[in-house]
Amino acid sequence: MMAAAIASCAASFPQRAYPPPEEPIPGLLPPIPTPDPEKLQNVAYHHYGRGDYIRALGFAYDALKAAPANPRYPILLGLIYDQGLDRPDLAVIEYRKLLGMEPSGRLAESLEQRVQHLRRLAYQRQARQRVFETVASDGARMDLAVFPLEPVGSVAPPPGLTIALVDMVLQDLAGPGAGIDPLQLHIYHNEFARHRPDAGPSDFARWIRASKTLTGRLMDLGDHRVRITLQVFGRDGGLLWEGPPVTANLGDLQTLRNALSGQAAKGLNLPLPADYPPRPFKNPVNLLVHARALSDYVGGDVPTALRALESLRRFEPRSTILDRTLTWARRDMAGANRLPDLLKAYRSLGNRPDPLDAVHRRLMATHALTTPTPASQTGSETTNPYKPPVSPEALP
Amino acid sequence: MKFTITYLVLVLLAAGSSWANPALPLETDLDGFIHEITEKPGTDEIRTRQWVYPLQVRTPIPGGTFEVHSALMQAEQRRTVSPDSVAVIDVWGPLDTRFTGAWRLGTGGLISLHATLPTGKDSLNADEEALVRTIARNDLNFPVNTFGAGFDFGGGLSFATQRGHIGYSAGIAYVRRGEYDPVTGVANYKPGDEATLTLGIDYTWRKWVLRLSTVGSYYLKDRLGGRDIFRNGKQLMIQSGAYYEGRKLRLEGEFYSIIRFKNEQIFNDAFLYEIHDSNGEEYRLGMEVSWIPTRFLSLFGRAHVKHVTENKLPRFNTLYRGRARMFGVGGGMSISLNRAAHLVFRANRWSGHTRGGIAKLSAFNLKAALSIRL
Numbered sequence: 091m092m093a094a095a096i097a098s099c100a101a102s103f104p105q106r107a108y109p110p111p112e113e114p115i116p117g118l119l120p121p122i123p124t125p126d127p128e129k130l131q132n133v134a135y136h137h138y139g140r141g142d143y144i145r146a147l148g149f150a151y152d153a154l155k156a157a158p159a160n161p162r163y164p165i166l167l168g169l170i171y172d173q174g175l176d177r178p179d180l181a182v183i184e185y186r187k188l189l190g191m192e193p194s195g196r197l198a199e200s201l202e203q204r205v206q207h208l209r210r211l212a213y214q215r216q217a218r219q220r221v222f223e224t225v226a227s228d229g230a231r232m233d234l235a236v237f238p239l240e241p242v243g244s245v246a247p248p249p250g251l252t253i254a255l256v257d258m259v260l261q262d263l264a265g266p267g268a269g270i271d272p273l274q275l276h277i278y279h280n281e282f283a284r285h286r287p288d289a290g291p292s293d294f295a296r297w298i299r300a301s302k303t304l305t306g307r308l309m310d311l312g313d314h315r316v317r318i319t320l321q322v323f324g325r326d327g328g329l330l331w332e333g334p335p336v337t338a339n340l341g342d343l344q345t346l347r348n349a350l351s352g353q354a355a356k357g358l359n360l361p362l363p364a365d366y367p368p369r370p371f372k373n374p375v376n377l378l379v380h381a382r383a384l385s386d387y388v389g390g391d392v393p394t395a396l397r398a399l400e401s402l403r404r405f406e407p408r409s410t411i412l413d414r415t416l417t418w419a420r421r422d423m424a425g426a427n428r429l430p431d432l433l434k435a436y437r438s439l440g441n442r443p444d445p446l447d448a449v450h451r452r453l454m455a456t457h458a459l460t461t462p463t464p465a466s467q468t469g470s471e472t473t474n475p476y477k478p479p480v481s482p483e484a485l486p
Numbered sequence: 487m488k489f490t491i492t493y494l495v496l497v498l499l500a501a502g503s504s505w506a507n508p509a510l511p512l513e514t515d516l517d518g519f520i521h522e523i524t525e526k527p528g529t530d531e532i533r534t535r536q537w538v539y540p541l542q543v544r545t546p547i548p549g550g551t552f553e554v555h556s557a558l559m560q561a562e563q564r565r566t567v568s569p570d571s572v573a574v575i576d577v578w579g580p581l582d583t584r585f586t587g588a589w590r591l592g593t594g595g596l597i598s599l600h601a602t603l604p605t606g607k608d609s610l611n612a613d614e615e616a617l618v619r620t621i622a623r624n625d626l627n628f629p630v631n632t633f634g635a636g637f638d639f640g641g642g643l644s645f646a647t648q649r650g651h652i653g654y655s656a657g658i659a660y661v662r663r664g665e666y667d668p669v670t671g672v673a674n675y676k677p678g679d680e681a682t683l684t685l686g687i688d689y690t691w692r693k694w695v696l697r698l699s700t701v702g703s704y705y706l707k708d709r710l711g712g713r714d715i716f717r718n719g720k721q722l723m724i725q726s727g728a729y730y731e732g733r734k735l736r737l738e739g740e741f742y743s744i745i746r747f748k749n750e751q752i753f754n755d756a757f758l759y760e761i762h763d764s765n766g767e768e769y770r771l772g773m774e775v776s777w778i779p780t781r782f783l784s785l786f787g788r789a790h791v792k793h794v795t796e797n798k799l800p801r802f803n804t805l806y807r808g809r810a811r812m813f814g815v816g817g818g819m820s821i822s823l824n825r826a827a828h829l830v831f832r833a834n835r836w837s838g839h840t841r842g843g844i845a846k847l848s849a850f851n852l853k854a855a856l857s858i859r860l
Binding site for chain 1: 515517519557559595596598630631640646647651653654655657658659682684686690723733742832851853855
C-alpha cells in the first residue's frame with residue numbers, strides 16, 4: 091500500500107524535492123545549486139584529461155556559475171587555458187579570480203609565481219601579434235606607452251641609459267591606482283625594437299596607438315653629464331608635448347629623477363606621488379646594470395636577468411626599482427615550473443568543502459546549540475536540560 | 487481556553503497572511519508525538535506518558551524567517567498503589583507560544599530574536615506539580631519538561647568562517663526570563679536569566695565532517711517575591727561528532743558530555759553553594775543512518791545511549807538521584823508528497839534502568855509530522 095502510494099507520488103511529481111532535513115531554522119536553508127556543480131566539475135576534468143579542452147571549458151564554466159565561491163573551479167579553468175589551450179592571457183584571469191578568494195599561503199605563492207610567468211608570456215605574445223598585424227588593432231587600446239630615449243649628439247650614451255631613465259620615471263608614475271603596468275610597457279617597446287630596430291618613437295607611437303607615448307631625447311655631455319628633453323607623442327605619431335631640457339649629473343640620480351618625473355607628470359597630465367621613494371640607485375653603474383637586466387628579462391632571458399639582479403641586490407639592498415624587477419624575475423623563474431603544483435592543489439582542493447555549504451553547516455550547528463529549538467517542536471529531548479522551578483531543590 | 491485562543495491566533499495569522507499576500511509562502515507544521523516511560527522500582531510500576539500536539543507557522547520576511555510555535559500537552563501518570571489499585575494523575579493544557587525571527591548576516595552570520603508569551607498552563611496544583619517533577623527529571627528523557635512559564639524574551643548571535651578544511655564558529659545568547667506562578671501558593675517566581683557562549687570547530691574532508699563544539703551556560707539567580715532563592719549550577723556541554731553527507735547516504739555519530747556544576751541555595755539566610763553537588767553529569771551517544779533511495783523518500787535508523795551519573799548527595803537525602811542508563815533504537819521515514827508537503831514518521835524504543843539500577847525502565851516515542859507550504 092505504502093509502496094504504491096510512493097510510486098504514484100514519483101510518477102505524478104517528477105521534479106521532487108528531497109525530504110526536508112531537520113534544520114534548526116528551516117527557512118534559512120541555503121539555495122540548493124542545480125545542477126550539481128561537483129558533477130559538472132567531474133565531467134569538465136574528464137574532458138580536460140582527454141584533451142577535449144573546449145568541452146572541458148563549457149562544463150567548468152557551468153560549475154563555476156553554480157558555485158562561484160568554490161576555489162576549485164577557477165583553478166580548473168586556469169589549467170585548461172594554461173596547459174590545454176596555451177592561452178596565458180586567459181589563464182591569468184582565472185588564476186587571479188582564485189587569488190581574490192584568498193587561498194592558503196603556499197597556493198597563493200604558486201599562483202603569484204605562475205601568474206607572473208604567464209603575464210610576461212601573454213604580453214610578449216600580444217606584442218608580437220601586433221608587430222605582424224597589417225592593420226592596427228584597436229582591441230587593446232592603451233592610455234600610456236613608453237619608448238626609450240633617442241640618443242642625440244656626437245657622443246653615444248652608455249648602453250641601457252636610454253631605457254633606464256624612462257624606467258625611473260615610469261616607476262614614479264605607476265603608483266597604486268594609476269592603472270600603469272610597467273612590465274607590459276617595457277615588453278611592448280622591447281618587442282617593437284626587436285622587430286623594427288630602425289624605427290623611431292613616432293613609428294612606435296603609431297604602432298602602439300596608445301593615447302600618449304612618453305619618450306624623449308638624450309644627449310651625453312661628457313663627464314657624466316646628460317641633457318634630456320622629454321616628449322609625448324600622440325596616437326597618430328605626432329608630437330603632443332615637449333618639455334624644457336633637463337641637464338643633470340648622473341652622479342646625482344635623485345635630483346635627475348625628481349626633475350624628470352616632474353616634467354613627465356606635467357606632460358602626461360598625471361599626478362605625482364606626494365613623497366618620492368629613496369634614490370633609485372646609489373650610482374649610475376648600478377642603474378645601467380639594472381637596465382641591462384631589465385632588457386634581458388622583458389626579452390625573455392629570465393635566467394640571465396635573474397643572475398644579474400641577484401648580484402646587484404648585494405650592492406643595492408634598498409632600491410625599490412630593483413626590488414620590483416627582481417620580484418618579477420624570481421616569480422617568473424619559479425612560475426615556469428609551477429604547473430604540477432597547481433594541478434596538485436586542484437586535486438587537493440577536491441577534498442575541501444564548498445565554503446558556503448561548510449559555513450552554513452557550522453553556523454547552523456552553533457546557533458542550534460546557542461539558542462536551542464524548543465523540545466515541543468523537535469519531539470526529542472533537548473541537549474540543554476532545563477531545571478524548572480517546580481524542582482524541589484529550586485523551591486524554598 | 488488559552489490554547490484555543492492561541493490556536494485561533496495562529497490560524498488567523500496564517501489565513502490573514504495568505505489573503506493579504508497570496509504570493510507569500512507560508513509553511514505550517516502540524517505534529518504530534520507521544521513519549522511514554524515505564525519505571526518499575528521493585529514490584530511497583532509507574533507509567534508516565536506525554537502527548538504533545540505542536541503547531542507552528544513559518545513565513546519568510548525580508549532577509550530572514552519568522553515563526554510562531556505553540557503546542558498542547560497532555561501528561562498522565564499511572565502509579566500502581568497495590569495489585570488492585572492504580573493512582574492516576576492526568577494534566578493537560580497549552581504550552582507557551584514562542585515567536586522567533588531569524589536573519590542571516592551575510593554568509594557567515596545569523597541573528598535570532600524570540601519572545602515567549604505565557605499562554606502555557608501555570609499555577610499547578612499538588613498532583614500536577616508531582617507529575618511535572620517526573621517529566622522534568624534529567625535521568626529520564628521526556629522531550630517537554632514543563633508546562634507554562636513567564637514572558638521570556640532573548641536572542642542569539644552566531645558567526646562562522648571557513649578556512650580551507652577548517653571551519654570556526656562562535657555564538658552568544660541571552661534569555662531574559664519573566665515572572666510567573668509555577669504552582670498554587672507560589673506566586674511571582676522569576677527564574678534566573680540565562681547567558682550562553684558557544685565555540686565550535688569543524689574539520690571537513692570531502693563529504694566527512696568532524697565537529698567539536700563547547701557550550702557554556704551561566705544562570706542568574708531565581709527569585710521569589712523579589713528575594714534570591716536559588717541559582718542553577720553553571721553548565722558546560724561538549725559535543726563531538728562525525729558526519730558523512732552523501733547524496734544517497736548520510737551517517738551521523740554524536741557524543742555529548744554535559745557537566746553541571748553546583749547549584750547555589752539559601753542556607754540560614756546566606757546564599758551559598760550547596761555542599762554536595764546535586765546535579766549528576768550526563769553523557770549521550772547517538773548514531774543515525776539515513777538512506778535516500780529516491781528524491782522523495784528518506785529512511786533513517788537511530789541508536790542512542792544515555793548515561794546519567796549519580797549525584798553527590800547522601801543516599802538518605804530525598805534529592806539523592808542514583809545513576810541511570812538508557813539504550814534506545816528507532817527509525818522512521820520522511821516522505822515528500824510534493825514540493826510543498828512533507829510527512830515524517832518516527833518511532834524509538836528505549837530500555838534501561840534508573841535509581842542506581844534499582845528501577846527498570848522502558849520507554850517509547852512515536853512522532854508524526856506534516857509540513858505544508860501554503
